[in-house]
Amino acid sequence: MRADARRNYEQLVEQARIAFAESGVEASLDEIARRAGVASGTLYRHFPTRLDLIEAVLAGQMADLVDLGHRLLAAEDAFDAVSGWLRAALAHGLTYRGLSAAVMNAALDRETDPVANWHAQMFEVGAALLARARRSGAIVAEADDADVLRMVGAIAWAAQDTPDSPARADRLLTLLLNGLRHGDVRP
Numbered sequence: 001m002r003a004d005a006r007r008n009y010e011q012l013v014e015q016a017r018i019a020f021a022e023s024g025v026e027a028s029l030d031e032i033a034r035r036a037g038v039a040s041g042t043l044y045r046h047f048p049t050r051l052d053l054i055e056a057v058l059a060g061q062m063a064d065l066v067d068l069g070h071r072l073l074a075a076e077d078a079f080d081a082v083s084g085w086l087r088a089a090l091a092h093g094l095t096y097r098g099l100s101a102a103v104m105n106a107a108l109d110r111e112t113d114p115v116a117n118w119h120a121q122m123f124e125v126g127a128a129l130l131a132r133a134r135r136s137g138a139i140v141a142e143a144d145d146a147d148v149l150r151m152v153g154a155i156a157w158a159a160q161d162t163p164d165s166p167a168r169a170d171r172l173l174t175l176l177l178n179g180l181r182h183g184d185v186r187p
Contacts, residue, residue: 009046010070011036017057021095025054028075055114061092062118065097079138082129083177084151089126090173093156094165139180 015035019027029050033043047053068088075081127145134141155176159169 005046008036008038008042012038012043012046012053013056015058016053017060018056020057025050029053046121059114059118062122065089065092066121066125069129073125073128073132077138078129078133078136079181082139082180085126085129086148086177087170087173089122089149090152090156090169091166094154094169095158133180136178141179141184148180150175 012032015032019032029043030040030052033040036043043053047056062140065085065088068083068090072081072085075084082167107126123145126149130143130145130148133139134143155169155172159165159172162168
């Protein structure tokens with residue numbers, strides 16, 4: 001990609017990230033192009049469909065979360081590492097309301113499914129952080145990786161449309177973390 005085309009691409013993804021955080025995935029594509037300083041045609045050359053743009057935004061955010069998880073695997077305190085990563089994953093879920101759902105719904109109609117790969121990477125790093133915390137005794141041994149990660153997704157969903165969504169999500173995540181740290185988990 002030429003330098004100017006790469007710059008346009010990066011600006012479009014950045015402005016889409018901001019617009020989706022402000023207005024959800026139905027934000028105006030023409031407004032995104034305007035904010036990026038390009039014509040609508042440039043947006044459509046890079047991203048022929050809304051889903052293509054959504055996937056570009058989501059891919060970058062998921063990569064950032066996976067990278068954060070890998071860095072946190074080396075953190076001194078295993079509980080702080082896993083709770084910090086879960087908070088980042090929850091913040092992502094709250095910020096990009098509708099983004100993951102839009103990609104997942106469309107993935108059913110496509111031959112290639114980037115969502116499965118992203119979820120596998122997220123699960124892998126989340127599971128590694130949880131395993132490390134279990135081994136160190138920072139969380140209860142019975143904590144199931146898939147259950148914990150599903151609960152974080154459920155917290156984002158439950159809090160997303162409330163007037164105090166960040167505060168509510170933080171309270172719910174704190175309850176989950178307290179349960180992981182001190183709870184009596186029974187089958």
